Amino acid sequence: MRRALVTGVTGQDGSYLCELLVARGYEVHGLVRRPPVAGPTPVQLHVGDLGDVQGLTRLVAAVDPHEVYHLAAQSDVGRSFEQPELTQATNATGTAHLLEALDNAAPGARFLLASTAAMFASSPHPQDEDAPVDPRSPYGASKAAAHRATTLARESRGRFAVAAILFNHESPRRAGTVVTRRIARAAARIEAGATDPLELGRLGSVRDWGWAPEYVEAMWRMLQADTPADLVLATGEGHTVAEFCAAAFAHAGLEWTDHVLHDAALDRPVPDDSLIGDPARARSTIGWQARTRALEVARLMVDAEREALERPRR
Numbered sequence: 315m316r317r318a319l320v321t322g323v324t325g326q327d328g329s330y331l332c333e334l335l336v337a338r339g340y341e342v343h344g345l346v347r348r349p350p351v352a353g354p355t356p357v358q359l360h361v362g363d364l365g366d367v368q369g370l371t372r373l374v375a376a377v378d379p380h381e382v383y384h385l386a387a388q389s390d391v392g393r394s395f396e397q398p399e400l401t402q403a404t405n406a407t408g409t410a411h412l413l414e415a416l417d418n419a420a421p422g423a424r425f426l427l428a429s430t431a432a433m434f435a436s437s438p439h440p441q442d443e444d445a446p447v448d449p450r451s452p453y454g455a456s457k458a459a460a461h462r463a464t465t466l467a468r469e470s471r472g473r474f475a476v477a478a479i480l481f482n483h484e485s486p487r488r489a490g491t492v493v494t495r496r497i498a499r500a501a502a503r504i505e506a507g508a509t510d511p512l513e514l515g516r517l518g519s520v521r522d523w524g525w526a527p528e529y530v531e532a533m534w535r536m537l538q539a540d541t542p543a544d545l546v547l548a549t550g551e552g553h554t555v556a557e558f559c560a561a562a563f564a565h566a567g568l569e570w571t572d573h574v575l576h577d578a579a580l581d582r583p584v585p586d587d588s589l590i591g592d593p594a595r596a597r598s599t600i601g602w603q604a605r606t607r608a609l610e611v612a613r614l615m616v617d618a619e620r621e622a623l624e625r626p627r628r
């Protein structure tokens with residue numbers, strides 16, 4: 315049986331990926347934010363372990379993984395401006411520690427990093443794997459370092475180590491702070507009778523929003539490839555926050571401009587206005603293509619929020 319070690323199992327991507335791996339017959343070991351976690355996971359790691367190479371080495375030795383998916387991160391871009399040190403320690407140093415532990419205890423394991431479009435400059439776009447790196451946040455900077463640590467593990471150690479350069483990918487399992495969840499939840503609540511408006515930051519920011527379950531399939535394929543390659547995972551389609559609002563509110567039978575206000579206090583300190591990916595290489599190398607596009611993502615997320623509102627009443 316193949317053994318996978320997944321960090322960040324309680325997050326959106328981690329939870330979808332664990333489901334996929336279990337369905338494909340893997341023995342899955344998870345690194346969780348805080349123990350204990352229910353379920354059959356044979357070895358559980360705590361995210362604090364990312365700070366301790368020796369402890370990580372022992373845990374990696376106990377799991378002896380064939381594949382490692384490193385998804386654990388401080389992934390909130392806005393929060394990274396408030397907590398740059400924590401963000402750097404978790405995302406950049408934590409990745410370096412995990413790679414060192416793998417060198418110590420699992421030299422043959424394949425490694426995938428959840429890298430991010432946030433390391434790119436916001437223009438020119440669409441951004442492909444060779445786009446200029448110019449992060450617009452402490453989060454983007456920390457991930458750029460983790461990304462380079464991953465490519466160096468490949469170049470200097472010969473490890474099968476790859477970076478999935480993830481553009482925004484959403485689902486009802488997203489944290490409540492990301493813009494898509496905030497919009498979907500507000501549309502469903504207002505449809506159900508709430509009257510408070512939704513206050514948002516930059517409405518003109520452009521993002522390439524896909525559907526998260528499709529992205530974890532691509533991550534898995536990246537570790538099954540014959541040769542390691544860093545790949546942009548994206549839909550290739552850009553929309554503004556305003557367009558996402560329009561689709562979500564229209565799905566709830568509402569006109570978004572009646573309910574959404576711009577609050578300049580929510581603008582990011584450094585604008586990162588335009589992230590649109592070019593997924594051509596993912597298509598040609600692993601045969602992956604995003605199917606669900608941003609405006610459909612908006613509708614699916616409103617449906618999920620509606621259901622969540624109705625659940626307690628049933």
Ligand SMILES: C[C@H]1O[C@H](OP(=O)(O)OP(=O)(O)OC[C@H]2O[C@@H](n3cnc4c(=O)[nH]c(N)nc43)[C@H](O)[C@@H]2O)[C@@H](O)[C@@H](O)C1=O
Nearest residue numbers: 389391430431480481482491492493494514515516519580
């Ligand atoms: C690829 C990347 O994707 C995500 O990072 P993000 O793109 O920053 O995602 P977000 O949903 O926080 O912001 C999207 C855009 O929407 C604008 N925006 C306007 N008004 C609000 C607002 O009220 N809240 C938020 N959060 N954003 C707002 C905001 O300024 C930005 O331009 C993470 O998964 C990250 O981990 C990651 O790797």
